[in-house]
Amino acid sequence: MQTTFIGYPRIGKMRELKFAVENYWKKNITEKSLRATAQDIRMEQWKVMKNLRVSLIPSNDFSLYDGMLDLSVMLNAIPKKYKDLHLSELDTYFAMARGYQGDKGDVEALAMKKWFNTNYHYLVPELYDDTEIKLNTTKLFSEYQEAVKAGIKTRPVIIGPYTFLQLASIKGNKTREEYVNEIITAFCQLIHQCEEKGMEWIQFDEPSLVMDLDNESVHLFQRIYEKVLIEKSNLKVLLQTYFGDIRDCYKELISMPFDGIGIDFIEGRKSLSLFEQYGFPENKTLFAGVINGKNIWKCDYPKTLTLICELKKFTDDIVISTSCSLLHVPYSIKSENKLADDILEHFSFAEEKLYELQELSQLADQIDSIENINKQVCSNQKRLNEDVRKRVSLLNEDDFSRNPIRAERQILQRKKIGIPQLATTTIGSFPQIKEVKQIRKNYKKGDISLAEYEETIFSFIKDCIKIQEDIGLDILVHGEYERNDMVEFFGENLEGYAFTDFAWVQSYGTRCVKPPIIFGDIKREKPITVKYSAYADKLTKKPVKGMLTGPVTILNWSFPREDITLKEMAFQIGLAIRDEVLDLEAAGIQIIQIDEAALREKLPLRKSEWHSEYLDWAINAFRLCHSKVKAETQIHTHMCYSEFDDIIKEIDCMDADVITFEAARSKLIILDTLQATAFETEVGPGVYDIHSPRIPSVDEITKIIRKMIQKINVEKLWVNPDCGLKTRGLEEAAASLKNLVEATEIVRNELNQKDS
Incomplete structure (x- = not known):
């Protein structure tokens, strides 16, 4: 049986392409050198594929x-x-x-x-x-x-x-x-x-x-x-095709003169039933996506081979493939030397998936004799925590509801916290300058002690607060210098996660992430962020936001388990984050932001499945985090780089007090939706794009704020960038924020003159 795959990672095993491209942007290398690096990566990957006998x-x-x-x-x-x-x-x-x-x-x-x-x-x-x-x-x-x-x-x-x-x-x-x-x-x-x-x-x-x-x-x-x-x-x-089934056009597609049709049998829940209903043409090759291209767990061979046997009832002309491009998984487990063998044996990255395809092609006719093959690595027994499971099972409606109603809370919060009109803030992270990365690297290598590491982190936080006060922001952040990544950091502090050293995955352009792996049941053992937020809070009279990542984003930006449901994992993480929220509140933090940047990410591609398959439990997982806080504690969330118009009512049902959206790159199109739906949550549509190095002018931001107040009640409007500033340089970030504050002051003065 022939084998293939849909696409392959391209950033380089050690992110060689990322560094080459960024060096080109800095004018440290020539175009010729960049293209030579790219060619080297391609050639190395093609050799791997050839050696693994990909057809x-x-x-x-x-x-x-x-x-x-x-x-x-x-x-x-x-x-x-x-x-x-x-x-x-x-x-x-x-x-x-x-x-x-x-x-x-x-x-x-x-x-x-x-x-x-x-x-x-x-x-x-x-x-x-x-x-x-x-x-x-x-x-x-x-x-x-x-x-x-x-x-x-x-x-x-x-x-x-x-x-x-x-x-x-x-x-x-x-x-x-x-x-x-x-x-x-x-x-x-x-x-x-x-x-x-x-x-x-x-x-x-x-x-x-x-x-x-x-x-x-x-x-x-x-x-x-x-x-x-x-x-x-x-x-x-x-x-x-990939990421689902083609139920709405399958009948038409199989009658068209394609020579091969690629179908996803992992996320395509109705793909097999379409075969049963309409068959598969004799004159076409089936490219069967039977290896999960989006997750890193080893293939369950008996289950997959049983599926291949089912497909053989409809056609003998089968090429076995991945369900989607391997762009979404890391390169190879060969680079991972620190994970214990009894953990690493469960995983299969891009290169290993090619090997699995080869093995499946050889085993396809031996299904009766391989019933127990790789049964051990597909077991979940050592990954269970009964205390965690019991806690989830005891959840009831009160755990997902907050009192009093939001409109009453918002009045109390503005008075208690002292939030001005058109409050200015940032999303959370400040630039991760090289000194920050170096101190983290030194600590991980054991070159400095925990006390030395934290002393340095506290000094960065102190500088960050001073910068924001000098700029004139109203609501401050501590900068998140203790965090390598908004998901990985929390995973490192939660029981049930496994971590890699080099399992990088491309998120966009040269931006790579190293998703943590949900290996077992999730539990928070001790406070994670409280000491950093509490320290920052004591440095200033202005409010400082406590910064957390929400359960749905932690789940969606991790490699999830395949032995329990996404809902179960989300509620486990939600309980862990709730513990952290309550500890922040007890430490005197008045504003707590629970980012759900990836809320839409696992939204089913078909609207009929949105609520039953995802939104109902995803919204509840977020509500679980903040349902027990006081009315005066203001809960923020943040979302970015997705289309939110069609789930805006569900986002309002998350019952946050304030939400910040990505909006600059999408030209503020979300404003019309917010206006049309009478959005109750206070809102901060991003006024400039942080993924670009350009610095927006005061005039540019002023025009954007003026546009926003035409469609959003100024008493419910915040002013902020699109997203966190982690990937930007410190000078450009400070310059952009200064312009943001100056533009906001211009509009405030215009409003005051109008009122007078």
Whole structure:
């Protein structure tokens, strides 16, 4: 049985690409050096795939920043504002990704959104009236030829035209329909060029097909591919889907002239039943996603082989594959030397998943003789904590409800805490300067004691409070210098987690995270953040927020268990965070922020499953954290880089007192929704994008605040950046915040003059 996978990590085993790209941005290396590093990474990965005898190897799944951005460039969907900078091709590419501020202009980056139900972020293509779609296959063919020279014939991977159109942002007067023919023409040309290069397969990724589709959407998909596929002769086309099943278009899809269809049997809960209802065509190859591409647990061989046997009832032409791209898991467990063997034996990263595919292909005809294979590593017995489970089982309605009602609490809080009109604050973290990273590294290596480490951390906190007071912010933060990552830090302080040294996963661009692993039942043994927040609080007369990560975000940004439900894990974490919230309150912290940046991340892609499968327990997990605090204690939360319009009522039901949203990159479009739904929670839509190095001007922020007060009651409005400042430099962060405070003061004066 042949094997393949949908895509592979690209940041480098030791994040070589990340550091090379960032050095290029700093002008420490040349473009030639950057591209050489990228090529080295590709070649090393192709050799691994060849050695593991992967039958069909992809190419063009590699990117210097983002695959959707690559497709925008391939289709010449480069907005004029970036072309007008007259930069090199590569620098124009990075200007689209990061924005540009320099002698050639001042341009914001493309908007960034979550990639379906993952923690990966893609850059949203922008289509204007003057956008001229035309094909540029330089990257695709150069990487294909690299592999050919190395003796490897690959299958180029491209995000498909339907998904591109569905995710693109239409900025002009033209409708989405008016771009369809141009997109079709470009993909027809692509088919011809691939034929000329002698390629055997090409893969079009269409994850948008797993969403809710109406008849118009299905017809658009059919229309695109009926014209594109008619151009092929010898080239085989694989239509690849992932992140769910394709129930709304399966019947139509199997009648179309694709040579292969890739189907997810991990998250595609109805994929097998679709086969039972409609069968699978004899003249097509099934690319069966049977290995979980989003999680790191070893494959349950008997279960998976049983599934493969079921699929064989419908077709003998099967290529076994991953459920989605391996972009969402780390490179290899080979780099992990500190985890105990009885923990590490449970895990399978990208390279190990290729090995599992190879083993499955050899075992596919031996299901009767391998009933007990890897049964031990799929067991959960040593990961259970009865005390934790009992605590969850005793939860009742009172644990999810807070009194008095929010409107009454908000009046009490503003009076007790002394919150001014248009209160200014930041989201939480301050820049993680190199000195902070070095002191953490020294402590982890054992070069300094805990006392020495904490003394230094306290000095950073003291400086952070002074900086904010000098800037003039109203509500301060302690900077989170003790934290490596907003999820990993909490995981390190909770029983039930396992941690890696090098299991990095790309979140966006050069931003990588090292998700902790929920290995067993979760329990908080002692306070985690209290001493840092309490120390900061004593340094100033202004309120200082206690900063926590919420249970849903901790869950969604961890690798979860597969032996218990997500709901069970969320409630376990929620109880641990509740203990921390109450300890912060007891220490005199008046404002506590419980970030739920990833609330939407695990939201089912089909609306009919939103509440029953996710939102009901996710909202309750957050409410569990703060239901026992006093009315005068103000609870904040924060969300970013997702679309929230369609769950805004559910967000209001989280019963926080204040919420800060990402809004700058999305041009404040959330304001209309907040206004239309009579949103009760006080709100701080972000006034500038922290993922770009550009510093917003006072005038720019002033205009944004003026726009906000036209749609949001000024008594419920806060002023803040989009997100935490961890990834920014200290000077640019301070300059941006100074402008934010100055802009807020201008608007306050305007309001006072108007009232008088």
